[in-house]
Amino acid sequence: MEEQKKRILLVEDDPNFGTVLKDYLMMNDYEVTHAKNGMEGFEKFKKDDFDLCILDVMMPYKDGFTLAKEIREKNTDVPIIFLTAKTMKEDVLRGYKVGADDYLNKPFDSEVLLMKIKAIIQRKATETISDSKQFEFKIGKFDLNSKLRFLRFDAGEPVKLSPKENELLRLLALHENDLMPRELALTKIWRDDNYFTSRSMDVYIAKLRKYLKLDEKVEILNIHGEGFRLVINN
Amino acid sequence: MEEQKKRILLVEDDPNFGTVLKDYLMMNDYEVTHAKNGMEGFEKFKKDDFDLCILDVMMPYKDGFTLAKEIREKNTDVPIIFLTAKTMKEDVLRGYKVGADDYLNKPFDSEVLLMKIKAIIQRKATETISDSKQFEFKIGKFDLNSKLRFLRFDAGEPVKLSPKENELLRLLALHENDLMPRELALTKIWRDDNYFTSRSMDVYIAKLRKYLKLDEKVEILNIHGEGFRLVINN
DNA sequence: CTTCTCTTTTAACCTTACATTAACAAAAAC
DNA sequence: GTTTTTGTTAATGTAAGGTTAAAAGAGAAG
Numbered sequence: 313m314e315e316q317k318k319r320i321l322l323v324e325d326d327p328n329f330g331t332v333l334k335d336y337l338m339m340n341d342y343e344v345t346h347a348k349n350g351m352e353g354f355e356k357f358k359k360d361d362f363d364l365c366i367l368d369v370m371m372p373y374k375d376g377f378t379l380a381k382e383i384r385e386k387n388t389d390v391p392i393i394f395l396t397a398k399t400m401k402e403d404v405l406r407g408y409k410v411g412a413d414d415y416l417n418k419p420f421d422s423e424v425l426l427m428k429i430k431a432i433i434q435r436k437a438t439e440t441i442s443d444s445k446q447f448e449f450k451i452g453k454f455d456l457n458s459k460l461r462f463l464r465f466d467a468g469e470p471v472k473l474s475p476k477e478n479e480l481l482r483l484l485a486l487h488e489n490d491l492m493p494r495e496l497a498l499t500k501i502w503r504d505d506n507y508f509t510s511r512s513m514d515v516y517i518a519k520l521r522k523y524l525k526l527d528e529k530v531e532i533l534n535i536h537g538e539g540f541r542l543v544i545n546n
Numbered sequence: 547m548e549e550q551k552k553r554i555l556l557v558e559d560d561p562n563f564g565t566v567l568k569d570y571l572m573m574n575d576y577e578v579t580h581a582k583n584g585m586e587g588f589e590k591f592k593k594d595d596f597d598l599c600i601l602d603v604m605m606p607y608k609d610g611f612t613l614a615k616e617i618r619e620k621n622t623d624v625p626i627i628f629l630t631a632k633t634m635k636e637d638v639l640r641g642y643k644v645g646a647d648d649y650l651n652k653p654f655d656s657e658v659l660l661m662k663i664k665a666i667i668q669r670k671a672t673e674t675i676s677d678s679k680q681f682e683f684k685i686g687k688f689d690l691n692s693k694l695r696f697l698r699f700d701a702g703e704p705v706k707l708s709p710k711e712n713e714l715l716r717l718l719a720l721h722e723n724d725l726m727p728r729e730l731a732l733t734k735i736w737r738d739d740n741y742f743t744s745r746s747m748d749v750y751i752a753k754l755r756k757y758l759k760l761d762e763k764v765e766i767l768n769i770h771g772e773g774f775r776l777v778i779n780n
Numbered sequence: 781c782t783t784c785t786c787t788t789t790t791a792a793c794c795t796t797a798c799a800t801t802a803a804c805a806a807a808a809a810c
Numbered sequence: 811g812t813t814t815t816t817g818t819t820a821a822t823g824t825a826a827g828g829t830t831a832a833a834a835g836a837g838a839a840g
Contacts, residue, residue, distance in 0.1 A: 408661045408662075408664075408665055412665075414648075421638075423639065424638055424639070427638070427639055427642045428642075430642075431642055435669075474786075474787055474788080475787080475788095476787080476788070477787095490694070491693060491694055495668070499668045505668075508789070508790065508791095509789085510826090510827095511789085511790075511791085511827090512788070512789055512790080514826090514827060514828070514829085515788085515789080515790095515828090515829080515830090516788090517827085517828085518827095518828060518829055518830085521828090534826090534827065534828090535694065535695055535706075536708070536709070536796090536797055536798075536825095536826065536827080537709060537797090537798090537825090537826070538695070541694065706797095708797070708798055708799080709798080709799095710798080710799070711798095742800070742801070743800090744815095745800085745801075745802090745816095746799065746800055746801080748815090748816060748817070748818085749799085749800080749801090749817090749818080749819090750799090751816090751817080752816095752817060752818055752819085755817090755818095756818095768807095768815090768816065768817090770807085770808060770809075770814095770815070770816080771808090771809085771814090771815070
C-alpha cells in the first residue's frame with residue numbers, strides 16, 4: 313500500500329537539539345519542517361498543511377502556548393504535542409487548555425516520542441473519516457463556503473459569517489439531519505465546557521436561525537440535553 | 547446543564563490509594579466503580595458500560611496490561627489510562643501497544659489526572675457515533691429513532707420523546723414480545739431502585755401507552771410483580 | 781494613543797421541557 | 811377483605827433553551 317508520508321511541524325529554538333530531533337524523525341519516515349522560533353513556526357504553519365505540530369514551550373519572543381493558540385485559531389483539529397523542559401504542573405494544565413494532545417518532558421526517550429506520534433496520528437486518521445476536507449455545503453437553498461466564511465441564499469449576495477458562526481454552521485452541516493451533540497461543538501469550537509460557553513453557543517444558534525429563516529425548509533432543531541439538528545425538509 | 551455523569555472503572559489493588567483516588571474522582575463528578583484486582587475488574591467491566599478505565603499496571607494475579615488486552619477484546623473503543631509505579635520505558639511502550647490512551651507515573655498530580663481524563667473523554671465524544679442500527683426500531687406502525695429521540699406513526703409527523711420516555715421505549719422494544727423486567731429498567735435508566743423511582747417509571751409507562759394508542763395492535767402489558775411486555779398483535 | 785468596527789461573551793428575563801412527587805383509583809394477589 | 815402493586819392525572823420544582831441587549835475584547839485605522 314502506497315502511504316503518504318506524514319508531515320510534522322517542529323518548532324524548537326535550540327539548534328542542536330532541534331536538528332537532531334528533526335533528523336531522527338526523518339529517519340523514521342516523517343517529513344519534517346523545522347522552525348527556529350514561534351514567529352517562524354506560525355509562518356510555516358500558515359503556508360502548509362501539517363499532520364502534527366511539536367512545539368517547544370520555552371522559546372524567546374513567542375512561547376509554545378501562544379503559538380498553539382494562534383495555530384488553534386487557524387485550525388481546530390491539528391494535533392499538538394508540547395515539549396516542556398520540566399514537568400511543571402501549570403505548564404501541563406495550560407497546555408491542555410490550549411488544546412494539546414500530549415506533552416513530553418525533556419529529556420524524553422525518543423522511542424516514546426515516536427510511539428506518541430504514531431498513536432496520535434492514527435487517532436486522527438480514524439476520527440477523520442469523512443470530515444477531512446469538507447468546506448462547501450449545500451443547505452437547502454443556501455450555499456455555505458466555510459473556507460471563505462460566507463453564506464449565500466439562492467445564488468444571491470453572500471453574507472459574511474464570523475468565525476464562530478461559520479464553524480458552528482459547518483459542524484451542523486457535517487451532521488445534516490443528524491444529531492450534532494452539544495459537547496462536540498463546545499469541545500471543537502470553544503475547547504471548554506462551562507455554563508457560559510454553553511450560553512454563548514446558544515446565542516450563536518439564535519444567530520444562525522436568523523440567517524436560515526430565508527429558507528423555510530431549513531431549520532435547526534434542539535434535542536433537549538443532547539444537542540442540535542440541522543434538518544432540511546422537502 | 548443536566549449532564550450524565552461519566553463512568554470510570556478504576557482497577558487498583560492498593561486499598562488505601564484506591565479508595566482515596568476513588569473519592570477524589572467522585573468529588574469531581576465522576577461515577578466510579580472500584581475493583582481491587584484484575585479479575586474483579588474484568589467482571590465489573592463486563593457488567594457495565596464505562597466511559598473510561600484507569601488500570602494500575604502492577605497487580606497480583608492479573609496485571610494491568612493483561613486486563614487491558616481482555617478489555618480491548620470486548621471493546622475496542624473505551625479509553626484506557628495506565629498507572630505505572632515508575633517510568634519504565636518498556637512499560638510505556640507496552641502500554642501503547644495494548645492500546646492505551648495515556649499513562650501516568652505514580653506519584654502523579656491529581657489535577658493533571660483530572661485534565662487527562664477530561665481531555666480523553668472529550669476526545670471520545672468528538673468521534674461521531676453513527677451506529678444507526680441499534681437506534682432504530684419498528685414497533686407496529688411506529689418508527690422509533692432513539693438517537694434523535696422521536697417516534698413517528700405511519701410516516702406522519704414525528705413526536706419528540708423525552709430522554710426517559712425514549713430510553714424506556716427502547717428497552718421495551720429491545721425485548722419486544724418478551725418480558726422487560728422492571729428491575730432492568732430501574733437499574734439501566736434510573737440507576738436506582740426505590741419506591742419513588744419505581745412510581746416514576748409507572749408514570750412513564752402511562753405516557754408511552756398514550757403515544758402508542760394510535761396503533762391498536764401495539765400495547766404494553768404488565769406482568770404483575772415482574773415487569774412489562776411490549777406486544778405487537780397481528 | 782484613541783477611535784471605530786466587528787466579534788464574542790456575559791447577563792438578564794422569559795419560555796419550554798423534564799422528572800419527580802403526591803394523590804387517588806383500579807386491579808391483582810393473598 | 812385487606813394488602814400490595816399498578817394506572818393515571820395533576821402539581822411542583824428545576825434545568826435547559828430562546829432571545830435580546832449590553833459589556834468586553836480584539837484588530838484595524840486614523
